[in-house]
Structures are given as C-alpha cells and as structure tokens.
Amino acid sequence: MIQTAKLQPGDCGALILSPSRELCSQIVTVIKPFAEKLNLTVETVTGGQKVDKNIKMFKNKNINILVATPGRLFQIIQHEKTLIARKMKSVQLLVIDEADRFNEIQFEDQYVLYFHFYSKIFVFSMREILSCIPKQRRTGLFSATQVKEEDDLMVFGLRNAKQVKVSQERNSAAPSTLKNYFVECPADEKTSVCLEFIRQRTDKKILIFFPSCNSVIYFQKIFERCLGKRPLFAVHGKCSNPHRASQIKAFSENTNGVMISTDVMARGIDISDIDWVIQFDLPKHSSWFVHRAGRTARCGREGNALILIATEQLAYVNFLDNHEKVKLEAVKVPTNTSRKAEELRQKMIKIQCSDRAILEAGTRAFVSHIESYAKHDCHLICSLDDLNVVGLANSYALLRLPKMRELSQRKDLDQFDRSDIETSEIKYANPKLEANRGTAMKEKHEKKVETLAAKEKKRKEKEARKLKRMGGRFRNGSGGGGRKEEEKRALKRKSEEEDDAKNDLRLLKNIKRGKLSKKEIKDVL
Known part of the structure; x- marks a missing residue:
C-alpha cells in the first residue's frame, strides 16, 4: 500500500501506535529488515527523551513508517500540530496495537472507577492524533482480546469494520499449548x-x-x-x-x-x-x-x-x-x-x-x-x-x-498480631538517609499536625453552619414539624438503602452463577 501511494520525500505512509516503549522497540526491530529491502525509512517516537529532540527528528528526517506511543505523539502534536499534519497527510495505513487498552481506559474514564490524569490524556490524545491523518485510510486494530462493541470501534473512525479472528478452539481464548x-x-x-x-x-x-x-x-x-x-x-x-x-x-x-x-x-x-x-x-x-x-x-x-x-x-x-x-x-x-x-x-x-x-x-x-x-x-x-x-x-x-x-x-x-519491635529504632542501611531521618520525621510530623488542624477547623465550620440552619428553623416556629419531616426522610433513605442492598445481593448471585454477560455487568455498573 505504501509503495502504491508513491510517497513524496518527507511523507509518512504508515502510522503504528503501541501502548509501551518496549513494544514500539520490538515492532521497529521486526519491521526494519523488510523496510530496508523496500527502501523505506522507519522511525520511532516514545517517552524517555526530550520532546524537542523528537520534533527535530520530524523536521530533519524522512519518515515513511512511524512507530509511536500515543502519549508522546500527542505531546509533539501539542507543540507542532501543523508540522505533524503536513507529515501525515499521505498516511495510507493506521495500525493500533493492543486496541482493547484504549477501550478499557475509556470505560474507566466514563464511569470514574479508576480515574487518573493519564487516562484522560490517553483518550484525548487519540482524538488529536486521528485529526492529523486522512479519513480515507486503512485502519487495523490488533489485540489478543479484541474490542467487542461497535460503539468502541467508532472511536477509531472505522466504517464497515470487518473482524478477523484467529483461534484454535471456538470456546477458548488460550492456545492449545x-x-x-x-x-x-x-x-x-x-x-x-x-x-x-x-x-x-x-x-x-x-x-x-x-x-x-x-x-x-x-x-x-x-x-x-x-x-x-x-x-x-x-x-x-x-x-x-x-x-x-x-x-x-x-x-x-x-x-x-x-x-x-x-x-x-x-x-x-x-x-x-x-x-x-x-x-x-x-x-x-x-x-x-x-x-x-x-x-x-x-x-x-x-x-x-x-x-x-x-x-x-x-x-x-x-x-x-x-x-x-x-x-x-x-x-x-x-x-x-x-x-x-x-x-x-x-x-x-x-x-x-x-x-x-x-x-x-x-x-x-x-x-x-x-x-x-x-x-x-x-x-x-x-x-x-x-x-x-x-x-x-x-x-x-x-x-x-x-x-x-x-x-x-x-x-x-x-x-492482626502487631509486632513488639519498636519500628522507630530501625535504621536505614544507607548512612545518608539515616543522617537525614530526624529532619524528615520532624517535617512529616509538622505536616501531619497542620493537616489535622485544617480538617478539624473545616469540621467545626461545617457543624456551625448546620446549627445555624437548624436554629433558623426553630425560630420560624417549625421546629417540631421540621424534626418529623427529617425523621420521615431518614426512614425513606434507610428503606431505599435496604432495597439497594437486596438488589446488589441478587445481582451478585447472578454473576457468580454466570447468568450475566460482561456487557450486562458493565451496564449495571
């Protein structure tokens, strides 16, 4: 496909995205012998080196096949989007390795189960990367556990997607060996x-x-x-x-x-x-x-x-x-x-x-x-x-x-059987760490005292606001009625919590018996 495209000097014909540096290096090792025979250049962009060095490579080198981690390529796009879009205008083929990782991170982000900063960047970076390459291209998603839902495929811009499944046994996800x-x-x-x-x-x-x-x-x-x-x-x-x-x-x-x-x-x-x-x-x-x-x-x-x-x-x-x-x-x-x-x-x-x-x-x-x-x-x-x-x-x-x-x-x-050993007397084997231990412990203690004082202050302020609100109700002559209404709401909340607990127990039994699919479990969550 790259040869048929007749790339101009400086044009990139294929982009391969992989989630880790080690995988990128491994992919480059496999590709290079083929690329050299076809007079195609292969470069890699991963974390662990300065972004300026990567940008310099884009400006000075002819790249026919680019292997990259999404996070680092996204960082480069943030600095030089015009440059990357120009380099990628001839991309014929997008390959996404370990494609289900993108789906999992989206799921985490969507339900705020395991939210962290990098997952947000990971998802957003894909949108930015896809905006820099042509929509008319061939896209391949690869993984041992493939993306399963059509909605997940839409993230990668796939239309009329075809699935190729390589399996030795229909009912097994593992090889026979x-x-x-x-x-x-x-x-x-x-x-x-x-x-x-x-x-x-x-x-x-x-x-x-x-x-x-x-x-x-x-x-x-x-x-x-x-x-x-x-x-x-x-x-x-x-x-x-x-x-x-x-x-x-x-x-x-x-x-x-x-x-x-x-x-x-x-x-x-x-x-x-x-x-x-x-x-x-x-x-x-x-x-x-x-x-x-x-x-x-x-x-x-x-x-x-x-x-x-x-x-x-x-x-x-x-x-x-x-x-x-x-x-x-x-x-x-x-x-x-x-x-x-x-x-x-x-x-x-x-x-x-x-x-x-x-x-x-x-x-x-x-x-x-x-x-x-x-x-x-x-x-x-x-x-x-x-x-x-x-x-x-x-x-x-x-x-x-x-x-x-x-x-x-x-x-x-x-x-738990707490040990009688006095942990404060255990010393660092490293003399430098041991010499600084007293200062570090003092700073840690001071920080802990400050944190506890701030929490206590916040608690007292919250309590004062609550008492002020309750006092206003009593002054307005609605003390008794207000208490009754509060008791009713408390009973209602308790009843709802008990119903939720029963539903959760029923759901748990169904999951243990294998009566729910993984998609149904996700929907419930």
Whole structure:
C-alpha cells in the first residue's frame, strides 16, 4: 500500500501506535529488515527523551513508517500540530496495537472507577492524533482480546469494520499449548507458596506479575535474600528506560531466571522461552489474565500459567471460565506448609529490621496492593470487604497495619498480631538517609499536625453552619414539624438503602452463577 501511494520525500505512509516503549522497540526491530529491502525509512517516537529532540527528528528526517506511543505523539502534536499534519497527510495505513487498552481506559474514564490524569490524556490524545491523518485510510486494530462493541470501534473512525479472528478452539481464548492452573491457599501463605513453587523449578524461566510498582520494588528486595543465587530481574513503571531495557534483555538471554514485573511486561513482549507465568493476585481487568498468560506458550511452544487464589477468591475461577473462556485446573504446592509460611514471615521481618528502606517499601507495597484490589473489575464477586486483609498483611510480613481510607470500616483488623519491635529504632542501611531521618520525621510530623488542624477547623465550620440552619428553623416556629419531616426522610433513605442492598445481593448471585454477560455487568455498573 505504501509503495502504491508513491510517497513524496518527507511523507509518512504508515502510522503504528503501541501502548509501551518496549513494544514500539520490538515492532521497529521486526519491521526494519523488510523496510530496508523496500527502501523505506522507519522511525520511532516514545517517552524517555526530550520532546524537542523528537520534533527535530520530524523536521530533519524522512519518515515513511512511524512507530509511536500515543502519549508522546500527542505531546509533539501539542507543540507542532501543523508540522505533524503536513507529515501525515499521505498516511495510507493506521495500525493500533493492543486496541482493547484504549477501550478499557475509556470505560474507566466514563464511569470514574479508576480515574487518573493519564487516562484522560490517553483518550484525548487519540482524538488529536486521528485529526492529523486522512479519513480515507486503512485502519487495523490488533489485540489478543479484541474490542467487542461497535460503539468502541467508532472511536477509531472505522466504517464497515470487518473482524478477523484467529483461534484454535471456538470456546477458548488460550492456545492449545498453554496450560492454565490455579493454586488455592490462605492469604497469609501467598508469598510462601510463590517461593516454594519457584524453588521446585530450578531449571525453568519464570515471570511473576505483581499488582503495583511498589510491590515489585519490595519483593525484589525480599526475593534477592530468599532465592539465593537464582538470577533475579525486575521491571516496573518507575524504572528508567535504559534499566528496563537492560533487565528485559538480560532476562531473555537467561535460561532459568526469575523476572518480577507489573503489567509493563503483560502485553506483546516476545520472549519465546518463558516456561511459567505466575500471577500473585487478580489482574485489574479479567481480560488482562489472557495477556499476562500469553507471555508463555508462544510460537507453538508449550507453556504454563499459574494464578495464586486466596480461599475467599475462588469465585474468580468460574468468572474467568464464563467471561474470558479460560479454564483453570487446580494444582497444589506440596512443599508449602503453614510452618514454612510462618518461618518465611519471620525471615522477612528480620530483613525489614536490617534496613528501614525495606520496612517502608513493604508498607507502601501493601497500601498499593489494597488500592489496586479495590479497583479490579471483578469487585462484585471478589470484593475488598471479603478479602482477608490481615492474612495479606502477614503475607507482606508487616510489623504494623497502615491506616487507610479503604480499611477504615473494617471490623476484623484487631485480629492482626502487631509486632513488639519498636519500628522507630530501625535504621536505614544507607548512612545518608539515616543522617537525614530526624529532619524528615520532624517535617512529616509538622505536616501531619497542620493537616489535622485544617480538617478539624473545616469540621467545626461545617457543624456551625448546620446549627445555624437548624436554629433558623426553630425560630420560624417549625421546629417540631421540621424534626418529623427529617425523621420521615431518614426512614425513606434507610428503606431505599435496604432495597439497594437486596438488589446488589441478587445481582451478585447472578454473576457468580454466570447468568450475566460482561456487557450486562458493565451496564449495571
């Protein structure tokens, strides 16, 4: 198509959008040998470098095929929209990799479930990018879990869309060479089960997904001390570009390494010889299970995927079967015992006591885990209210339970066995951090006092306004009637809340029985 278009010097014939830097680099690596034979130039635009450098490249280089992350291309358009529109006027082909990610972010933004700044930019950037390229073009959307609704396709400007589905089995989302397993375990034994499973497979290459960057940072420090000489790698969103690239490269070249990661490794990354993919907890979206598991069993090779399911999360197994067409087979980790789990917890506590940085990393990791769990899309069948929070805290080997808004109404937190260790006496292993600790603690305390004082002032002002309003009612001679009306409204609200609770319970039962489709669940939400 690009050759037929007979591009003029400086014209771009194809635009490929992909959600991560690593995927963009991988795509360029695949395209370049073909492009060179056809005398076509390929360039990439991703984050991690200055926008001015990208703009300079657009001005000075001939680009026939552009591979970009949407966020960075949007930034360049904000600076030089006229330049980009001129370069893109001859685009014949738009390719969007991992197209369902755009749909998921729109869903989050629309229902304000997991709203954050970047999701808003992500959606808006697509509109700006599409405004710079011709409407008469060929558009291809690619993903292991495709966009399903026609309304979603309209965002990409598709008309008369045709779907091409590549599947070995009509009723399965996974390749036949991939075996999916789950292991049921108490929440407080998750870390122990994960480590025991890895130790049993000394000759296997393993990729482990954790729910947040903070979890990866913390468990990297723990696993380094628990796995001995086993090669260990880690990548997450807070890593620098060169570090991420070097870790992925080292892991791909290793034969029995262990990589711990967030979802930055979940999509498209092609490391062909991964033997096992382990998921420490439920993914944010059930469709992400397919993407994560897809890092193994690639190109016809056999592969295995395992998810650690706490006892209270068992309904998730049926949910995956009903809504993602993924069947999980139960397995056990015979070498794990409750005694080993407790021994590991004590060892993790000693590790935290050796360095305050690890102690703080553990608390941040647990907080991030809870925040992530509260936002996953199966919260109706695996809700935060049902989660064994105390058990999970023990799996992280916490010495203290942090105060969190998400846990403020919990009645079971008194079951947590608070450690007798005086955490304020635990020192940083880094002498510079330890030297500055006193000043940092003082500033933190002063800030906390100011915040509490501001909250108390706001509360008192609100109370005063309420009393003033009530006083005005009584002075107008409507005190008794006003109270009765207020009581009626309170009873009505209570009745409505009880009806809502009954409806939610009925809905929950239908979801657990698989009677609602995923679209119906979204509509209800």
